[in-house]
Amino acid sequence: MFIDFEGIDGSGKTTLSNLLAERLRRLGYRVAHAREGGELRSPIARRIRELTRDSKLLEMSPRTEFFLNLARDAQQLEEVIAPALARGEVCISDRYLYSQLALSGGGRGMPETALEPACELASQGLWPDLVILVDVEPELARLRKRLGKSKGERAPDSDSRKGLAGAGLAVRMRESFLALAQQDPSRWLIIENNDLPLHVLEQRLVEAVVARLEGRELPAQRMTPPSATPVQVPTTVDEVEEHFFRILDGLEVREPQLAVWLLGGIPGFAAHQRRLGFLERFPGLTVRSLIGLDDEPARALRELLAEVVPQDVAMSLGTNPSPQAMSLRERLYAHAPADVLSSLKRNDSPEAWALREHALREGRLGEVLCGLAGVDDGPAWAARELGVRSGLYADAARSLTGLGSARADALRETLLAHDRLAVLRSVQGLDTPFAWQLRAALEDKALKLVLRSLTGLSTDEAFALRERGAPLTKEALDSLDGLDDPRAWRLREAFVSRWPATGVSSLEGLPMTEQAEALVLRALELTAARLPVLRNAYRLVAASHMAALPSERTPQRMAGDGAQRPVL
Ligand SMILES: Nc1ncnc2c1ncn2[C@@H]1O[C@H](COP(=O)(O)OP(=O)(O)OP(=O)(O)O)[C@@H](O)[C@H]1O
Numbered sequence: 067m068f069i070d071f072e073g074i075d076g077s078g079k080t081t082l083s084n085l086l087a088e089r090l091r092r093l094g095y096r097v098a099h100a101r102e103g104g105e106l107r108s109p110i111a112r113r114i115r116e117l118t119r120d121s122k123l124l125e126m127s128p129r130t131e132f133f134l135n136l137a138r139d140a141q142q143l144e145e146v147i148a149p150a151l152a153r154g155e156v157c158i159s160d161r162y163l164y165s166q167l168a169l170s171g172g173g174r175g176m177p178e179t180a181l182e183p184a185c186e187l188a189s190q191g192l193w194p195d196l197v198i199l200v201d202v203e204p205e206l207a208r209l210r211k212r213l214g215k216s217k218g219e220r221a222p223d224s225d226s227r228k229g230l231a232g233a234g235l236a237v238r239m240r241e242s243f244l245a246l247a248q249q250d251p252s253r254w255l256i257i258e259n260n261d262l263p264l265h266v267l268e269q270r271l272v273e274a275v276v277a278r279l280e281g282r283e284l285p286a287q288r289m290t291p292p293s294a295t296p297v298q299v300p301t302t303v304d305e306v307e308e309h310f311f312r313i314l315d316g317l318e319v320r321e322p323q324l325a326v327w328l329l330g331g332i333p334g335f336a337a338h339q340r341r342l343g344f345l346e347r348f349p350g351l352t353v354r355s356l357i358g359l360d361d362e363p364a365r366a367l368r369e370l371l372a373e374v375v376p377q378d379v380a381m382s383l384g385t386n387p388s389p390q391a392m393s394l395r396e397r398l399y400a401h402a403p404a405d406v407l408s409s410l411k412r413n414d415s416p417e418a419w420a421l422r423e424h425a426l427r428e429g430r431l432g433e434v435l436c437g438l439a440g441v442d443d444g445p446a447w448a449a450r451e452l453g454v455r456s457g458l459y460a461d462a463a464r465s466l467t468g469l470g471s472a473r474a475d476a477l478r479e480t481l482l483a484h485d486r487l488a489v490l491r492s493v494q495g496l497d498t499p500f501a502w503q504l505r506a507a508l509e510d511k512a513l514k515l516v517l518r519s520l521t522g523l524s525t526d527e528a529f530a531l532r533e534r535g536a537p538l539t540k541e542a543l544d545s546l547d548g549l550d551d552p553r554a555w556r557l558r559e560a561f562v563s564r565w566p567a568t569g570v571s572s573l574e575g576l577p578m579t580e581q582a583e584a585l586v587l588r589a590l591e592l593t594a595a596r597l598p599v600l601r602n603a604y605r606l607v608a609a610s611h612m613a614a615l616p617s618e619r620t621p622q623r624m625a626g627d628g629a630q631r632p633v634l
Pocket residue numbers: 073074075076077078079080081082104210211213214219259262263264267320321
């Protein structure tokens with residue numbers, strides 16, 4: 067029997083397919099997993115995969131990508147899947163040709179009728195007996211993936227071609243997978259991976275697959291969580307806090323690390339109380355959740371954990387340039403040099419330069435460059451030039467972020483030949499001819515980064531680009547953070563139903579006016595107050611509570627962190 071796992075990135079395919087293989091083996095079945103632990107078994111397929119992920123290959127067309135992906139699946143089929151089936155084994159695959167239909171069809175917009183014959187050819191008529199669609203809300207999948215990366219489970223792949231089109235691609239792929247499942251209900255089994263602990267999903271999955279292996283019928287196509295009490299949605303922003311912590315209580319039992327992660331950047335007493343509850347089990351994640359916060363409890367927690375998790379403490383400082391943050395960095399440097407140096411962006415104080423000079427004497431040029439964004443003095447330029455001579459192109463490009471001078475653009479021109487995406491990232495917030503030319507050249511190749519580079523811009527050109535991008539991906543709304551322009555409001559209101567969590571987070575930095583409240587409540591209602599939206603809503607509510615406190619009690623927001631919200 068051939069069992070294929072499908073679903074968007076981060077949906078849980080690798081986790082669940084590995085668990086199933088293990089359980090079936092323990093039950094005595096002979097099982098071959100074509101991608102055990104996430105690694106494709108065929109070396110040729112692995113080489114093709116590298117090609118499809120290479121972020122230098124921005125010109126790869128959707129058709130080329132489709133044929134390469136087919137080649138990868140055809141090779142896995144011939145080298146691994148077909149022989150395992152011929153030996154009479156149960157063969158499990160983590161993605162197969164359906165992924166290519168969903169990516170190239172739903173995701174990239176190629177006509178499915180044209181794709182199907184090519185898939186048929188690649189499959190040689192061999193299609194899975196059972197397809198398990200691990201269905202998850204894309205925002206939740208993104209959160210879990212980010213958390214996994216922060217725990218070091220996965221290598222960071224910010225510079226893979228994957229994801230360059232923006233988070234909207236996963237939303238379209240999910241819709242495609244669900245449509246494929248609907249067209250062929252006897253072959254597809256849908257497992258929702260939103261609210262159930264892994265061990266429960268695993269058990270249900272094993273029972274369903276064993277039923278199929280024993281020739282019994284599958285219970286139902288959709289394995290839905292048992293309906294709990296009717297969903298309650300906040301009807302005023304004052305109810306958001308209670309709802310958020312109630313949902314967080316449930317999550318704390320199932321996925322405690324995700325619960326800590328969701329506290330990222332939330333100010334106020336209630337969130338600090340929760341952090342204390344997590345401190346012992348997850349000190350690193352807990353201190354990281356202080357990003358953007360500079361109140362007394364945040365400072366005390368950092369002091370407490372400086373020796374225990376120095377890297378996380380350094381990260382949690384963001385780019386705060388306060389004297390207290392600088393003196394903590396001096397203590398942390400010996401244990402977390404890269405994170406300390408990276409947190410010196412826009413900081414040209416003598417203390418920051420003392421740290422950089424120390425690092426340069428230790429040969430840490432690349433790490434120094436990573437924290438030079440926005441610094442425009444002589445020593446910064448000397449470091450950049452040395453970086454280029456040493457081949458540190460991406461780091462040199464990073465160091466240019468926020469600089470709009472002719473000198474910065476001249477260096478960008480040089481760096482373009484080496485790393486276009488790094489240069490694109492460096493034009494964030496710039497309204498220069500160079501920045502606009504680059505955006506135009508890369509709009510169809512790296513829409514996510516192009517849209518992100520608009521953060522803080524309110525020109526007509528920036529809004530025109532956002533309007534083109536908003537139907538495709540949420541990053542068009544991300545770049546509205548803090549903008550109170552009528553055009554920003556029109557975009558939020560038009561697209562909050564498509565990108566509800568981002569519609570809410572784009573209100574960051576704005577007062578909680580009636581218009582903002584209405585948008586937040588609409589997003590909550592549209593999504594039945596699902597976690598990613600509820601979490602973003604609570605972050606706004608908590609910030610507005612802080613802003614309403616009498617000024618002597620108002621915890622300071624981190625200076626220098628105006629444009630920084632935790633990447634969740
Ligand atoms: N129900 C769950 N509870 C807790 N963590 C989960 C759950 N489902 C998935 N995860 C976590 O989410 C992350 C993504 O899961 P996984 O790697 O299995 O997804 P995937 O679909 O294989 O992703 P990709 O296609 O990107 O490789 C992992 O860190 C995994 O541990």
